[in-house]
Amino acid sequence: DQQVKQNSPSLSVQEGRISILNCDYTNSMFDYFLWYKKYPAEGPTFLISISSIKDKNEDGRFTVFLNKSAKHLSLHIVPSQPGDSAVYFCAAAVDRTGGYNKLIFGAGTRLAVHP
């Protein structure tokens, strides 16, 4: 049973435009959400996170939106750059022991930003 779903396996965007990556979750106990970016032959790199007490978090070109009632979050990248081309993973966690260290990941969305 997939608790975190990224229904779009791939996304193609033109350089300079907005990239929107979506993620849905089923477990209402999740209270912390993260986005990671992964290049081939490297481990995932942390991008941005959001706590369930917020509905938006921004960091430079990256903004994450959380809609708790819809159990949906999205990552916006504006403007998109060719270097953003990678696989993006959405992850969620339930704080059980004071640390969000059991992350449940989606299957990933491959973003291609073309000139």
Add this chain to the structure above:
Amino acid sequence: KAGVTQTPRYLIKTRGQQVTLSCSPISGHRSVSWYQQTPGQGLQFLFEYFSETQRNKGNFPGRFSGRQFSNSRSEMNVSTLELGDSALYLCASSSGLANEQFFGPGTRLTVL
């Protein structure tokens, strides 16, 4: 500050063998988590160690085990390897509190 390191980077084993993977966390980090990534799947949580104790566990069979040493380095062991164990095994470290995890480059295990 050095990042998370994993050894070896690549490994080829045959069915029935066992394997041990190693992870050195970022200096000062006390939490180490292990994940398995297979084609078409997201990263699946295996287990987490904090201060030498397993604190969280995923839904993997008992053939998958781990441990953590007093210097926070961690090892993961898989016994009686199966073809389906072929995957990228990722280790991540964090301080153990509510913050993001930092991943190593992974160990690519191929079971023949």
